Each structure stands twice: as C-alpha cells, then as structure tokens.
Amino acid sequence: MKLRLENLRKSFGDTLVLDDISLDVAEGQMVCLIGASGSGKSTILRCINLLEPLDDGAIWLDGQDIAAPALDPQPIRQRIGIVFQSFNLFPHMTAAENVMLAPRRVHGKSRDALLPEVSALFERFGLGDRMDHYPDQLSGGQQQRVAIVRALAMNPEIMLFDEITSALDPELVGEVLEVLTTLKREGMTMILATHEMDFAQSVADHVCFLDRGRIIEQGHPDKIFDAPTQPRTQDFLSRVLRRR
Amino acid sequence: MAGNQGGVTRRQEYEKRLRRRSLFVAASSTLAVLLAIVVLVPRAPGWERVQQSFFNAEVIAKTFPKLLNAFLLDVAIFAWSAPLIAVLGLAIALARDVRNPVLYPLRLFGIVYTDIFRGVPVVLVVYLIGFGIPGLGLPRPWNSPYIWGTLALVLTYAAYVAEIFRSGIESVHASQRNAALSLGLSGADAMRFVVLPQAIRRVIPAQMNMLIALQKDVALLSFIGPVEIFRQAGVFKSLLANFTPYVVAAAIFLVVTVPATRLADHLIAKQNRART
Ligand SMILES: Nc1ncnc2c1ncn2[C@@H]1O[C@H](COP(=O)(O)OP(=O)(O)OP(=O)(O)O)[C@@H](O)[C@H]1O
Ligand SMILES: [Mg+2]
Numbered sequence: 001m002k003l004r005l006e007n008l009r010k011s012f013g014d015t016l017v018l019d020d021i022s023l024d025v026a027e028g029q030m031v032c033l034i035g036a037s038g039s040g041k042s043t044i045l046r047c048i049n050l051l052e053p054l055d056d057g058a059i060w061l062d063g064q065d066i067a068a069p070a071l072d073p074q075p076i077r078q079r080i081g082i083v084f085q086s087f088n089l090f091p092h093m094t095a096a097e098n099v100m101l102a103p104r105r106v107h108g109k110s111r112d113a114l115l116p117e118v119s120a121l122f123e124r125f126g127l128g129d130r131m132d133h134y135p136d137q138l139s140g141g142q143q144q145r146v147a148i149v150r151a152l153a154m155n156p157e158i159m160l161f162d163e164i165t166s167a168l169d170p171e172l173v174g175e176v177l178e179v180l181t182t183l184k185r186e187g188m189t190m191i192l193a194t195h196e197m198d199f200a201q202s203v204a205d206h207v208c209f210l211d212r213g214r215i216i217e218q219g220h221p222d223k224i225f226d227a228p229t230q231p232r233t234q235d236f237l238s239r240v241l242r243r244r
Numbered sequence: 245m246a247g248n249q250g251g252v253t254r255r256q257e258y259e260k261r262l263r264r265r266s267l268f269v270a271a272s273s274t275l276a277v278l279l280a281i282v283v284l285v286p287r288a289p290g291w292e293r294v295q296q297s298f299f300n301a302e303v304i305a306k307t308f309p310k311l312l313n314a315f316l317l318d319v320a321i322f323a324w325s326a327p328l329i330a331v332l333g334l335a336i337a338l339a340r341d342v343r344n345p346v347l348y349p350l351r352l353f354g355i356v357y358t359d360i361f362r363g364v365p366v367v368l369v370v371y372l373i374g375f376g377i378p379g380l381g382l383p384r385p386w387n388s389p390y391i392w393g394t395l396a397l398v399l400t401y402a403a404y405v406a407e408i409f410r411s412g413i414e415s416v417h418a419s420q421r422n423a424a425l426s427l428g429l430s431g432a433d434a435m436r437f438v439v440l441p442q443a444i445r446r447v448i449p450a451q452m453n454m455l456i457a458l459q460k461d462v463a464l465l466s467f468i469g470p471v472e473i474f475r476q477a478g479v480f481k482s483l484l485a486n487f488t489p490y491v492v493a494a495a496i497f498l499v500v501t502v503p504a505t506r507l508a509d510h511l512i513a514k515q516n517r518a519r520t
Contacts, residue, residue: 049426078428088423092441101437102427154427 001060002027002189003048003158008057008067010043017043019213021057025158025206028187030180032200032221035210036236041193044210045160048191049082061158078106081151082160085167087143089135095122095146096131099153106154114153121149125179141172148179159183161192197240201225209233296486303488307480311489314476315496318462321394321472325462326455328398333405340410343431354406361403367464370396374468389469397465401458408450412443449515452508456501473497 001024008021017040025031033041046052048059050066050073059067066076090098099121100114122131125145135143144164151159161180165173177199183190184203194200200207201221208218209230217230225241228234285291339347340354361369373396378387385391416439424434466475473493480489 051422051426073425074428074430077426082426084419084423086419088419090420090423090438090442092445101424102429105430105433105437106428150427 001025002029002062003191004058004060005044005048006058006060008044008047008059009055010047010052011055017213018047018054021213021215023208023215023218025189025191027189029205030184030190030192030203031206031208032204033191033193033208033210034195034197034200034224034236035208039210040213041210042162043213045082045162045191045193048158048160049080050076051082078102078154079156080158080160081154081156082162083144083147083151083164085163087135087140087147087167089143089147089150091135094132094134095127095138095149098135098146099150102150102154118149118153121152124182125149126175139172140168141175144168144172144176145179148176158189158191161190161194163193163195165194165196195240197225197237209236211236298487298491300486300488303480303484303486304492307477307484307489308492311473311476311480311492311496314471315473315493317470317472318459321390321397321462321465321470322459325394325397325401325458328394329401329405329454329458330451332398332402334409336402336406337409337413338435340406341413341435358403358406361400362407364400366397366400366461367467369400370464370468372396373399374465389465393465393468393470397458397461401454401461405451405454408447408454409443411450412447413439415446416442446515449508449512452504452511456504456508459501459504460497 003025005021005023008018009016010018021040021044023031033044035041043052047054047067053069054067057067058065061076061079065071089095090101093101096118099118100111103109103114103118104111119128119131122128125148127142127145127149130138130142130146133142135146138146144167148159148164165176168176173196177196180190180192180199181203192200192204204221206218207221207224208215209224209228209232210216211232217224217228217233224233225237228237286295336354336357339350340358342348342351370393374389374393377392377395378389381387413435420438420442421434424438425431429437462472463474466472466478471479473496477489477493481487
C-alpha cells in the first residue's frame with residue numbers, strides 16, 4: 001500500500017470529528033471522499049498533510065508512520081501535495097513565483113534552473129501565457145490550476161484535493177476536473193474530497209462515504225452509487241443526485 | 245438616443261452640472277468665511293498686541309533662516325531614528341510570535357517591552373534615558389544627548405511600530421501560512437516569504453502615521469540638549485521677547501507633516517477601496 005490510514009481519531013474540543021477512520025490507498029489509485037458538509041472530509045486531508053495533529057491512529061506512507069507525534073512534518077509535507085477549495089495562492093507573487101517558491105527554498109534551486117521544468121508544467125495545463133500574471137489577474141479556474149501546478153512542482157508522491165471545484169463558477173469546473181483526469185492517467189496517487197458525484201462515479205477507483213466522522217460505506221464507485229447498502233448513504237445520495 | 249451624443253449620457257450630464265454647482269457653493273462659502281476672519285479679527289481690541297508678539301514680520305524675517313537650519317537637525321534625527329525603529333519594531337513583532345518553547349524568553353521580552361514603552365509617556369523616556377545614561381559619567385562621545393535622545397525615541401516608537409506590524413501579521417489569514425507549510429516550507433520561510441510581505445504592505449499607511457508622529461516628537465529632544473528647531477525658537481523667544489519664532493517653527497513643521505498626512509490618508513483610502 002502506498003498510503004494506509006489506520007484508526008484515525010481526532011477531536012476539536014469535545015466534538016469527535018474523525019472517529020476510527022481506516023483506509024488503504026494503492027499506488028496510482030484515485031480515492032474520493034464524499035459526505036455531507038461537516039462530515040470530516042477536509043479534516044482527513046489536513047491530517048494526512050500533517051496540518052492538523054491526530055489524537056490517535058497511524059498514517060503509513062510507504063511503510064513509515066508519518067503521524068508519529070515527534071516526527072518533523074516538513075520533509076513529509078514535501079512528499080504530499082494538497083490543493084485547497086479557496087486556492088490559497090500567494091497574492092503578492094506572480095503565478096510563476098508562486099510555483100517556484102517551494103522548490104527554490106526547499107531544494108535550493110535557482111529560478112533559472114527551475115524555469116524549463118516550471119514552464120513545461122504551465123504549458124501542460126494550458127497556462128503557458130499566464131506565468132507572469134498575479135492571482136487577481138486570473139480567472140478562478142486558472143488560479144486553481146496554478147495552485148495544482150504549485151503543488152506538482154515539488155514532485156509529490158501523493159496529491160490531496162479538498163473540494164477544489166466548489167468555489168468555481170460552473171463553466172470553469174470542467175477545466176479543473178480535466179486536470180485531475182490527466183493526473184490520474186499519468187498514475188498519480190490521489191485523494192479527493194468532492195461534491196462532484198458524476199466525476200467521482202466515472203473516474204474514481206474507490207469511494208468512501210463519510211458520516212459524522214466515520215466511513216460508513218466504501219467500495220467501487222458503481223457499488224456505492226448504484227447499490228448503496230447503508231440507509232444514510234442512500235439518503236445522502238438521493239438528496240444530492242436529485243439535485244443535479 | 246437623446247442625450248447620448250458624443251458619448252456623454254444624460255446621467256453624466258446631470259452629475260457634471262451637480263458637481264459644478266456644489267463646487268461653486270463650496271468656493272463661495274469658504275471665501276465668505278475667510279473674508280469675515282480677515283475683516284473682523286483685526287478689529288478685535290487686542291489684535292495689535294497679538295500681531296506684534298505672534299505674527300511679527302520683522303521677527304519672521306530675522307529668525308526664519310536659523311530656524312530652518314535648526315529644523316535640519318530634526319530631520320537628521322528623524323532620518324537616523326526611522327530605520328532603527330523599523331528594524332527594532334519588526335524584530336520585536338517577530339519575537340512576540342515565536343512558537344518554539346526554547347525561545348519563550350524572547351517572546352516574554354517582546355510582551356514586557358511593548359507593555360512598558362507603550363505605557364510610559366515619551367517625554368519621560370526621553371528624560372530618563374537622556375539625562376540618566378549620560379549621568380553615568382561616560383566619556384565622549386558616549387555622553388552625547390543626541391545618542392541617548394535618539395535611543396529614547398527609538399525604544400518608544402519601536403514598541404508602537406511592533407504592535408502595528410503584529411496586527412498586520414495577524415491580519416494575514418492562517419490559510420496563507422498553511423498553504424506555505426503544506427508545500428514543505430519551514431515556518432520561518434513561510435513567515436519571511438508569504439506572511440510578512442503581505443503584512444508589511446497592509447500596515448504601510450498606519451506606519452506612515454507613526455512616522456509623522458515621530459517627526460513631531462523629535463522636538464522632545466529639546467528638553468535634554470540638542471538645539472533643534474523647538475529649542476532654537478525658545479532661544480529666540482527669550483532673546484526677542486516675542487512668540488513669533490514658535491509660530492514660524494509650527495509653520496515649518498506643517499509644511500512637512502501636512503503633505504505626509506495627506507499621503508497617508510490617501511494610502512489608507514486606497515487600501516480600503518481595494519479591500520471592498
Ligand atoms: N479548526 C477547527 N476547530 C473546531 N472545529 C473544527 C475545526 N475544523 C473543522 N471543525 C469541525 O470539524 C467537523 C468536520 O469538518 P470538516 O471541515 O472536516 O468537514 P467537511 O466534510 O470538509 O465539510 P465541508 O463539506 O463543509 O467542507 C465540522 O463539524 C467542523 O465544524
Ligand atoms: Mg471541507
């Protein structure tokens with residue numbers, strides 16, 4: 001297994017937000033987390049990226065427990081990319097500077113040395129002419145693609161995506177989902193928190209339905225979407241699928 | 245299509261008329277008030293005396309060059325204090341933000357420091373440091389009031405400036421820091437390359453107001469020795485038994501501070517517009 005979550009437990013104050021979460025993600029797999037707002041999808045992703053400390057449980061990355069409390073999170077984060085719903089680009093830097101900052105500081109590479117690699121990334125995601133634009137000069141879809149490029153520039157082994165299309169106008173969602181499809185084709189290991197049910201059903205290898213911090217049903221997307229066994233899953237899906 | 249000739253809409257036409265009208269009203273009412281002051285004030289019974297001792301043309305002519313010269317000292321003290329204040333203020337702001345427990349004393353120092361220097365009037369700090377330290381009997385040049393007076397200003401202003409920097413740092417949303425950390429940057433790099441540049445940009449207008457206040461407070465050093473403009477005006481006042489030098493000094497300050505204040509206000513307004 002590339003990544004294994006084992007009995008994750010996490011609370012904020014008195015509220016248990018993750019309750020005994022276990023999940024296996026194989027190399028090159030795309031796993032989608034679905035579930036109602038507040039069910040804990042973002043928290044799982046933030047814990048994997050070590051932005052939130054766990055209360056209990058282990059996260060195995062290539063056999064190493066990265067959730068061990070005394071571990072230095074910095075080298076681990078370099079191996080796991082995350083993209084957020086609200087892009088979180090650095091507004092005072094151009095798109096290219098956003099992308100180059102981490103490789104420059106972490107790997108000590110110069111701008112010139114990075115340029116070929118970075119322009120190739122921009123080119124690949126249709127952003128070749130946007131490298132010198134500031135975030136507020138870009139559309140939402142372009143900003144989100146820059147955020148993806150920024151994470152990819154560190155050559156991560158796993159990518160986490162937290163509802164990356166939720167803040168986008170409907171006509172811009174497609175261009176960002178397309179990027180995910182490309183990455184999947186290239187064999188990237190990915191975990192998505194998403195409300196895009198069509199996308200999850202057609203592209204994901206594995207879907208987890210979360211309810212109040214628990215994975216109450218998981219499996220192949222066809223099984224989850226077409227024949228859910230849990231009443232809560234049926235209820236949630238009937239609500240969101242009716243809406244589309 | 246009526247009223248849309250030449251690219252000017254009816255609405256624009258109307259607003260233009262309105263603007264012209266309010267400009268006219270404002271100009272005439274201002275003129276009326278000024279006229280009243282110019283005509284009425286000189287009729288007051290004590291005007292002669294006030295004019296003699298506060299707005300004496302002869303005294304102005306005699307003292308202006310020397311006062312201007314003394315003001316250069318204010319400018320010099322300002323010019324070497326301001327960068328020191330910026331550096332020390334930023335250092336204290338960062339010290340108050342350290343998370344590492346080993347460095348907790350640094351954080352404590354930052355808190356105590358800002359509490360003390362924001363709690364004591366500037367004049368008192370100037371007196372205590374400006375008289376106290378040279379009183380130790382230090383050899384030249386270390387007994388200079390310039391050094392210790394400047395230090396007093398630097399220490400006091402750094403406390404305020406640090407608080408402004410800190411408010412700027414706190415105004416940068418945590419998601420920016422998290423985005424930087426998630427890329428594998430260190431906490432220090434996240435602060436230096438992501439949080440600080442945004443924080444500093446946001447507090448520039450507020451810091452400009454501090455600079456203006458500093459420029460005025462340089463006059464406090466007159467209490468401990470340096471013959472800057474306020475002290476020079478005092479010398480002239482005693483010499484000529486006339487208050488006009490103070491008015492001249494005030495006018496010289498205004499020439500510098502009014503444009504600076506306008507600029508700061510302009511920057512603040514621009515920033516508020518950008519945020520909405
Ligand atoms: N920093 C925090 N402090 C306290 N409670 C938090 C914090 N972050 C999240 N929570 C709580 O944890 C629970 C799970 O939140 P989480 O953001 O993981 O949900 P989600 O499934 O991502 O929801 P959404 O679809 O709205 O993004 C929620 O009840 C939320 O209120
Ligand atoms: Mg979420």
